[in-house]
Amino acid sequence: MAGTGLADWGTPMTQLASTMKTLQTPPFDVLRAREDFPILKTMAHGKPLVFLDSAASAQKPRQVIEAVAHVYEAEYANVHRGVYELSEKTTATFENSREKVRAFLNARENREIIFVRGATEGINLVAQTYGRRFLKEGDEIILSVLEHHSNIVPWQMLRDMTGVVLRVVPVNEAGEIEVEAYEKLLNTRTRLVAMTQISNAIGTITPIQKIIRLAHEKGIPVLVDGCQAVPHQKVDVQALDCDFYVFSGHKLYGPSGIGVLYGKAEHLEAMPPYQGGGDMIRSVTFEKTDYGPLPHKFEAGTPHIAGAIGLSAAIDYVEALGLSAIKAHEQSLLHYATERLSTIEGLRIIGTAAEKSSILSFTLAAAHPHDMGTILDGDGIAIRTGHHCAQPLMDRFGVPATARASFGLYNTTKDADALVAGLHKVLEMFG
Amino acid sequence: MFDLKDLYQEVIIDHSKRPRHFGKLAEANREAEGFNPLCGDQLTVELIVEDGLVKDAAFEGAGCAISTASASLMTDMVRGKTEAEAQEIFHRFQDLVTRKDPPTEDDLLKLEKLAALTGVRVFPSRVKCATLAWHTLAAALSGQEKTVKTE
Numbered sequence: 001m002a003g004t005g006l007a008d009w010g011t012p013m014t015q016l017a018s019t020m021k022t023l024q025t026p027p028f029d030v031l032r033a034r035e036d037f038p039i040l041k042t043m044a045h046g047k048p049l050v051f052l053d054s055a056a057s058a059q060k061p062r063q064v065i066e067a068v069a070h071v072y073e074a075e076y077a078n079v080h081r082g083v084y085e086l087s088e089k090t091t092a093t094f095e096n097s098r099e100k101v102r103a104f105l106n107a108r109e110n111r112e113i114i115f116v117r118g119a120t121e122g123i124n125l126v127a128q129t130y131g132r133r134f135l136k137e138g139d140e141i142i143l144s145v146l147e148h149h150s151n152i153v154p155w156q157m158l159r160d161m162t163g164v165v166l167r168v169v170p171v172n173e174a175g176e177i178e179v180e181a182y183e184k185l186l187n188t189r190t191r192l193v194a195m196t197q198i199s200n201a202i203g204t205i206t207p208i209q210k211i212i213r214l215a216h217e218k219g220i221p222v223l224v225d226g227c228q229a230v231p232h233q234k235v236d237v238q239a240l241d242c243d244f245y246v247f248s249g250h251k252l253y254g255p256s257g258i259g260v261l262y263g264k265a266e267h268l269e270a271m272p273p274y275q276g277g278g279d280m281i282r283s284v285t286f287e288k289t290d291y292g293p294l295p296h297k298f299e300a301g302t303p304h305i306a307g308a309i310g311l312s313a314a315i316d317y318v319e320a321l322g323l324s325a326i327k328a329h330e331q332s333l334l335h336y337a338t339e340r341l342s343t344i345e346g347l348r349i350i351g352t353a354a355e356k357s358s359i360l361s362f363t364l365a366a367a368h369p370h371d372m373g374t375i376l377d378g379d380g381i382a383i384r385t386g387h388h389c390a391q392p393l394m395d396r397f398g399v400p401a402t403a404r405a406s407f408g409l410y411n412t413t414k415d416a417d418a419l420v421a422g423l424h425k426v427l428e429m430f431g
Numbered sequence: 432m433f434d435l436k437d438l439y440q441e442v443i444i445d446h447s448k449r450p451r452h453f454g455k456l457a458e459a460n461r462e463a464e465g466f467n468p469l470c471g472d473q474l475t476v477e478l479i480v481e482d483g484l485v486k487d488a489a490f491e492g493a494g495c496a497i498s499t500a501s502a503s504l505m506t507d508m509v510r511g512k513t514e515a516e517a518q519e520i521f522h523r524f525q526d527l528v529t530r531k532d533p534p535t536e537d538d539l540l541k542l543e544k545l546a547a548l549t550g551v552r553v554f555p556s557r558v559k560c561a562t563l564a565w566h567t568l569a570a571a572l573s574g575q576e577k578t579v580k581t582e
Contacts, residue, residue, distance in 0.1 A: 368495035370470050371439075374557060378435045387471045400471040400493050429439055430448075430496070 028329040033321060034410045036061035047380030050418045054408030055200055055228060055359050056384050058253045060314075067313035068255060071306040078302055080279055094305055097312035098295070104315045105245065106236040107262050111294035114261040114268070115303050119227045120150040122246030122261035123194070125298065126223055127154040129271040130244075131192070137163030139191040142215075144169040144177055145396050146199040146206065149389040151225045155194065164191070171396065175204045175351040183214060190220050197235075198228035201388035201404065202351025203334075203359030205229075212242055221267065227251050231408070232330060232357050234323045237262050249307060253408075254314030258307030261298070268294050275300040318409070326409045330358035333407045337416035344423050350397050358407035361388075364423065366430040369403040375429060376422040383419070437550035438557070439496065442504075447496035452489045452506035459489075461574060465567030467559055472498050476506075476567045485509050485517055488568075495560050497551060502564035504544055514572055521565045524548070528558050 034040050039059045042049050051059060077087040079094045101113045116122045135141070141155050145168055155166055167190075169182045177195075186193075193215045197208045212222045221243035229235055230247045237245050244263045250256035263271075273280055273291055277300030282290035291297045318326060337360055341347055346365030364372060373385035384404045387394045394400060405419055459477035466473050474492025478485055488506040509517040524542065527534045527549050539546040551561045 368499075370472075370495040370557070370560065371497070374438065374554060375435060386469065391471065394471065400473070429435075430444065 028321070028325040028409075030329060030410065030412055033061075034412075036063065036317075037410050038062060038065070040410060044380035044382065045378055050379075050381040050415045052381065052383045052405040052407065052411065052415060052419060054231070054411075055251070055404065055406030057250045057256065058231060058408050059410065060255070061253055061317050063317050064254055064310050064313045068306045068310040071309050076305070079305055080296070090305060094303070094308055097308040100312040100315050101260055104230075104235075104319070105260075105262055106238050108238065109265060112262055112265050112268065114263065114295045114298045115308050116246075116259045116261050116298075117257055117304070118248040118250070118259035119225060119246040120154075120248075120259075122244075122259055123151055123223070123225065124154045124157075125261055125274045126244050126246075126263070126271075127158045129274050129298075130267060131155075131158040131164070132162065133270070133272055135162055135164050135191050138165065138189060140165045140167050140185075140187070140189045142167045142169060142182070142185050142190060142193045142195075144182075144195050144206070145171050145392050146175070146177070146196055146201070146204060147194075147390065147392070148196065148200050148225065148227070149391070151194055151196060152392070165189075168392075169195070171204070171393075174353050175199065175202045175393075175397075176353045176355075177204070177206045177211070179207060179210065179214075182211065186214060186218055186220065188218075190215075190218065192221055192223065194223040194225070196225040196228070198226075198232070198357045198359075199351065199390070199393070200228050200359070201390040201393050201402070202353075202361045203228075203356040203406075204351055204353040205355035205357055207355075208242075209240060212240055216241065228357060228359070231318070231326075232323070233327050243267055249311040249314065252311070252314050253317060255304075255307040255310040258304045258311050260311075265294065268298070273297050273300070277301045279303075321409065329409065330407050330411075333411055333413065333416065334358040334360065336413050337405065337407070337419070340416055340420045341423070344420065345427065347423070350399065350402050358411075359404060360406070361402040361404045363399055363402055364426065364430075367426050369401045371430070372403045372423065372426050375426045376419070379418065379422050379425070381418055381422050438554060440547045440550060442544065442547040443496060443500040443550075446500035446503040450490075450499050450503040452487075452503065452510075454489055454491060456487055456489045458487075461571040463567045463570035465492075465563045465570070467494075467498070467563050469556075469559065470495070472560065472563060474498065474502055474564060474567060476502070476564065476571045478568075478571050480514060480572070483514050485512050485514065485572075490564060490567075494563070497548070497557055497560040498563050501548055501561045504548065505564050505568060508543070508545060509568065517572060518569065520545070521569050524565060525562055528552050528561055 037059050077090045079091040098110050098113050102110050167185045170178050198205050215222045223244035224242045226245050226247040231252045246261050249258040280292050280296050280300040282292050348363050350361045369385035386401050456477045458479050461478040461480050464475050472494035474490050476490045479487040488510050490502040528551055534549050548561050551557045
């Protein structure tokens with residue numbers, strides 16, 4: 001990173017921010033935030049870890065790690081079952097986590113918050129319950145070419161069961177949703193729109209508010225994949241007016257194995273249960289089972305108790321830092337990294353949408369993404385390489401794979417500088 | 432021990448940039464397609480096999496330096512070999528990149544140019560890049576038409 005003049009940890013983001021009129025939030029203390037993440041002090045191949053793969057899964061702050069440890073050390077029993085104090089305590093903390101998520105998303109009611117394993121399970125749940133109950137042969141579901149496989153495959157499985165038809169909204173060369181094409185796809189057979197709020201592979205922020213409004217004008221419900229959105233910006237499901245919203249805890253600095261499905265109560269009430277088992281029933285005989293009320297109807301079996309509590313701690317964490325401050329920090333980092341990467345010979349950025357999250361996908365003429373990944377790894381730099389579970393999008397841009405650097409709240413300009421230096425090393429080897 | 436120079440030896444870089452026998456064979460009578468779902472790498476191996484002899488071999492596809500170099504070195508190596516010999520090289524190579532013990536000097540000698548690829552041993556996520564072409568070759572030799580996957 002010699003010669004850049006920007007190699008210090010302390011490269012003031014405020015300085016960068018002051019040149020960008022859109023940023024008015026107070027400066028974000030990234031160095032202090034880094035102190036919260038023990039893993040950032042570890043080494044990879046003898047080099048300080050430069051973690052640029054938060055879009056795949058984010059690292060965990062001590063506050064989350066301690067919250068999870070505390071559950072098992074001091075407050076663990078099964079929930080919704082025991083009459084003893086410990087179980088009641090755990091149940092209360094678990095249900096408080098649901099309330100935390102409700103407030104985080106600004107949902108109307110707690111019963112609209114369903115704990116699932118992750119966004120993938122949330123989408124499968126909607127496909128298998130709402131989809132199978134209300135959709136039939138010839139009905140159409142609109143997706144976009146930006147979708148992660150988890151918002152494609154569940155609908156294909158539904159298609160194979162029911163004969164629904166999947167329609168796909170294209171993107172332009174910049175990777176932006178073609179809204180006019182979307183409007184044309186909306187028709188009298190359309191029964192559902194399922195779309196991401198932010199592309200995991202190339203960072204496009206979709207015009208989700210408009211997508212929802214246009215669908216609602218025709219009475220069509222919308223499911224939003226919010227995995228990449230919740231860690232980076234404030235989300236308000238009532239303002240969006242979406243019908244379903246899913247996200248995963250592990251991308252929000254929380255534990256893996258816990259996620260959230262939000263659904264409007266009227267939909268969730270009308271949907272049949274997803275899985276059967278304990279905790280989701282009112283009464284069971286061998287002749288008949290009465291299902292329990294929301295949200296328990298969709299939460300069969302013992303849930304990921306510590307996961308939900310850890311997720312609650314993660315929400316506390318990002319809210320204490322402030323999502324708008326996090327977004328401003330990441331946006332200036334994105335601009336900085338984009339500018340620096342653009343100077344590298346043969347580097348092509350895939351995804352140049354005007355509205356972008358802190359995800360940088362790129363290819364190098366001289367080297368395949370996997371070779372880049374291995375060489376960068378040698379310098380302790382972790383990036384994602386491959387198709388990012390978005391093969392249709394890779395096909396759209398005519399590449400088998402990309403390298404992807406994604407920035408979280410703990411990344412610095414120094415991380416971006418390390419990436420640039422690493423890529424120069426790749427060019428040396430393959431140039 | 433992690434040394435990039437072990438992985439990206441000169442011969443690997445050379446074969447990845449200037450792959451030998453890259454393209455199609457008009458007279459091919461054996462063919463198979465290989466696919467690595469992890470990275471999306473895809474390649475086709477074509478062979479002309481007559482009287483148990485691999486008369487010609489070629490490949491086509493898009494992949495990383497390791498998979499391209501491996502396919503290039505492989506096609507170089509199996510041309511003129513009997514089917515049985517080609518299968519034997521495949522097994523020897525696969526064994527060396529996947530087994531726990533490092534290769535002996537004798538092993539490396541027997542592998543000739545392929546020895547350069549044994550550097551992938553210490554990069555578990557890259558072993559499949561090196562073996563994709565070989566699994567595809569084995570499928571082509573056995574006359575399977577199906578797409579071969581590394582997973």
